[in-house]
Structures are given as structure tokens and as C-alpha cells.
Amino acid sequence: MIQAARSGKQNIAERSAASSIWRETELKLTNVAKASLQELLIDYEDYLRARNLEQWSVNSTKAIQTRMACRNHNDSDYFRKAITVRPDETIADIAITLIHQTDSPPRKLIDHLKTKFLTHGGIKEEMYSARKEWRRQNQ
Template sequence: MQSSFLPQRGHYKSLIVYQKAECIYDVTYMFAHRFLSRGDRTVDQMIQAARSGKQNIAEGCAASSTSRETEIKLYNVAKASLQELLADYEDFLRVRSLCQWELSDPRSIRTRKGCSEHCDSAFYRNSLQNSSEETIANIAITLIHQVDILLHRLIERAKKNFLEEGGIREQMTRHRLEYRKNNPK
């Protein structure tokens, strides 16, 4: 039996999914302020969707100590927010007649490889300074797809943990019964 029914969790900054979500936020912040018109509502919407993706991973991770249900819901909110952001990037490219790179495009292949190797947001902030709107949008799209896969895995792991360990009430009851058994009056 676990030594504690309330393990301290919330070390979200060490999760690759969080680190990549932070990259998405930083790329989106830079993109929106550089390529969208000041006063355009899309600026705030894109930044808030990117922020929501990142923050809900952090909050879900912290909530996992007491509620697997809340953890799973927050990870799903992160996925939904990033899907909204994905649609914004795709819309941006489409309405400006810019190219969304196909999976087989050499640029897409290089981008997937590069994005899989880099989880540090400073890398993107520095390396994208002189990149075009099309390039940055496609990099953001790639990162969003990678985080979506990682979030799916994180949700599956949280579901598995719930099935194996139960919720907080079940864990508390098990530990209380074990304590009574080992500490008779």
C-alpha cells in the first residue's frame, strides 16, 4: 500500500507536455503581436487559447493529488483550447492564401523533427525572430499536434491511475482501515 493517500503532485514544469505547451504560448504571443492587427480580437483569443492550454496542464497536474476527475477534465480543457488555437492558425493560413504544409512536405518533416527535439521556449523565441508568418504558423501547428498526442497519453495515464488506485475517498478509506488494523485501541 502507498505510504500516503495524498501524494504531493503538481511537478508540471518537468512534464514535456507542459514545456511544449509553454513553447506554443510563447510562439503564439510573438506571432499574434507580430502578424495580427492591433485591436483584432483574434490576438486576444489566440493568446488566451494558448494560455489556457498551458495553464490547464499545470492545474490538472496539481489537482491530481485530490481529484483524478478534475485532473482528467482539465487536461481535456487544455486539449480543447489547443484545438481552438489550431483552427485559428489554419484559418490564418487559409484566408491569406498561405500554405499549410502537407505531412510529406520536406519543411514539415524538418519541422516535426525539430519540434520533437526542442522543449525550451527560448529556442523558439530566439530562432523565429526573422521567420515568416507562414513558417511560424506551421511550426505552431506542428507543436499543437505534438502536444495533442502527449495530452492524449497523459489523459490515458490518469485514467489508468484512477482505475488502479481509485479516487481520494477510496484511498482515504483504505488507509484509515489499514491504520485501524495496525493500531488497535
């Protein structure tokens, strides 16, 4: 679980660094980060299932309250304190909620990058166009 969480975080950071240079790399790293989050999500779901613990439905009162708390608290201290007084089942369900919220921006970004790539092409197209333009101007 820890490796999947770390991998997701690292790929998001690398994606941000690569975004100004290579759209294809940005898209690839965003997809890898999303895959790592999905792996982490499955690990938490398996944890609950293997122990016959409840996984909150998306519209349950607990899930809704957790989403509101997640929106209002963006610091890890809040969650580190909260998990010290909660049972394992609740902690896993909170983690699942956080993963879903974390997964939404990369999903939207992937859609945006795909559209941008289809509209403007990738670095190869940009390089080819720049080379053609340079040749046209220097003939």
C-alpha cells in the first residue's frame, strides 16, 4: 500500500516537472499516477473485504460527512490526529474517500491532455512544424 501511495505522489510531482517540456511525458506520468491511486484503492477495498468490514457506499451519511471534512481540511495533521481515535474500518473508508477525491483531478487532466494532444499534436509535430517554418524563413 505504501509503495502505491508513494508512487502516485512521485508521478504527480514528476508530471508537474515534465509538463512544461513534453506533453506525452506529462500524459504518461499522469496515467501512471492514476494507476498507482487505483492500486492503492484496490488495496484498501481488499483490506475491508478480507476482514468482513463495511465499505461505505458513496451516498452514505458517513461518506458524505467524510467528503465534507476532506474538502475543509487540506492539511495532513488533521487526518493524522483523526485516525488516532478511529477504528481501522473507518480509517480505511476515509482513505478510500481521499483516494477518490485525489483521483478526480488527474482524470480531468488526462481528458484535457488528450484533447490538447488531438488538437495541437505532440512534440514531434511541434518540432516538425518549427523545422518547416525555419526552413521556409531561411531559404
